[in-house]
Amino acid sequence: MNDVPPRQIVLVDDDDDLRAAMAQTLALAGYQVRSFARSVDVLDAVDGNFPGIVVSDVRMPHMSGIDLFQALQARDPELPVILVTGHGDVPMAVDALKAGAWDFLTKPFDPDGLISSVGRASEKRLLVIENRRLRAMVDNAVPSPLIGHSPAIERLRDMVATLADTNIDILIEGETGTGKELVARMIHQRSQRASAPFVSIACAAVPDAIAETSLHGESLAGRAPLEGRLTRAHQGTLFLDDVDQSGPALQAHLIQFLEDRLVRPVGAREPQPVDLRVIGCMARQGQVAPIQPALLYRLAAVRLHIPPLRERREDIPLIFAHLLDAAARRFRRVLPPVSRAILAHLLDHDWPGNVHELARFADRLTLGLEQEPALEDGSLLPLDDRLDAFERMAIIDAIQSVGGDMGKAIATLGLPRKTFYYRVRRLGIDLRKVRGLDT
Structure with missing residues (x-):
């Protein structure tokens, strides 16, 4: 791609010969120059979104360069304005510099000095415009936690919208930090289960010794009943974080639950049905081990992949x-x-x-x-x-x-x-x- 537009400069000077010489110098340096003999005409050509800079003589009829600078600053305080002055106008230019003008050059000036000052001002202006563009992108972005316009993220947003009102179980795959739990919560919040709990289990942190109690709870004589995660998620969503890192016992209990949707508290006489949706996530896309195939294929009715950055x-x-x-x-x-x-x-x-x-x-x-x-x-x-x-x-x-x-x-x-x-x-x-x- 070699069609990047040149940087823009508005040049103002009522001296035709000097204006032509400066325009030629700047054009040879790679700038796109628009020349004006009167300051008042610049006000119609430069607005707050102008991506370039302004170079203006100070002493001009009808409207001085100082007046032009003040008018432009009122529109956009971040627009760089370089003033060209005679020796008698230096105090005036210094005051303008204190008020926010980018630079001033004293006649006669070295063309290299002009190019150097213009180059620094143009870099600053491009940075300002780019930051404004980023801010505008934030303000105008699609109202979704899934930020972006890439085809992959567009498809993912579509899938979230499609799956939200279904009761189908889902396996979300993606590298660490890609937002797997964010997607799971989006699906829950956009579903008819949104008013019910979203219960998360950090599967890697559940030891085999307490896997059954953690899931099902317990109901033993002489002890207060202990509610398990499955019961807490009734009518809501159970999120299995890093399900591929769960131990053998937890996987075995999950396989049984996904098969019959029954809660079996330790010590209880009869199992109880629960109504919930299961969403699991794993980082190792496409790898079956260490997750048991029986768990993988019961959970992964639908597989969503979140692409890395x-x-x-x-x-x-x-x-x-x-x-x-x-x-x-x-x-x-x-x-x-x-x-x-x-x-x-x-x-x-x-x-x-x-x-x-x-x-x-x-x-x-x-x-x-x-x-x-x-x-x-x-x-x-x-x-x-x-x-x-x-x-x-x-x-x-x-x-x-x-x-x-x-x-x-x-x-x-x-x-x-x-x-x-x-x-x-x-x-x-x-x-x-x-x-x-x-x-």
Whole structure:
């Protein structure tokens, strides 16, 4: 992908020769320059979403560069404005600098100095725009705990909606930190059992010696009855966390229960039926051992797979933006900016701990405990893959920000219609789902 748009500059100077020379210098440096002879005309060309910067002379008729700076700052305080001054205007420019102007250059100035100042301002502006885009993605995201627009997460959301109102047992598979319990709770909360308990069993923590009591409870003479987990989950959902790590005794009792749905408290005379749904989860996708086949096939009427983050990298910035927002609220801190190095790290790192690891990274960044990440040798994605992920998110964000109006989205992105639809096809974007038409 070599069609990344150039960085934009609005250049204002009433001196035709100087304006033309500066425009040529900036264009040769790779910038896209729009030139104006009057400050007032800039107000119609630059709004709060302008992705570039402004370079303006100070002394101009009708509206000075200082007046222009103040008007632009009122629209967008984060828009970098570089002022070009004569020697007599330096005190005025210094005051503007204190008020928020990005920089000032004194005539005559070195072209390299202009390029250097413009380069720093453009980097800052791109970072501001990217952070705003991430914030907009958070605000406009699909109202679901399953965050993202990748095909895999779209399918998973569809499956959750389909399965919620059934009573079928489910096995959820996924690596650590992918959100298996989150999906289980979503299914429970969207089902007709939502008002009943969601009871979780950490299967790896149940010793064989107490497996029967833990599940069924006990009813022994001379002792207070002990209610088991199966009874507590009556009319609700029983969640078997890490069922593949349960011991032989617990697995044997689960197999029996899944077969007849009867509770057998230790010491009780007769078993009692219970009405509940069972959702299990395991990390070892596709591996039967160490879970007994009889348990696996009784539990796994439906198998849901949650993909790891490395298989849906295009979702990572949006998930991270949500986590960062939540961390800032939780710690009562100002939302930290996301630098370009951090954005690159989000897409380059494999995130073996998945969302859990990503959440801890967001916590550290919010608390100021995370240094600018260094990219790991050998871990970089190809540049095209990273740009594809960003482009896909930008297209989806543009469509959703205008309520699915394709004409407005294409105009926002500044793409020819044919190019837009070509990229949509190449990136595998489902326009019906993005526009909310496929319900």
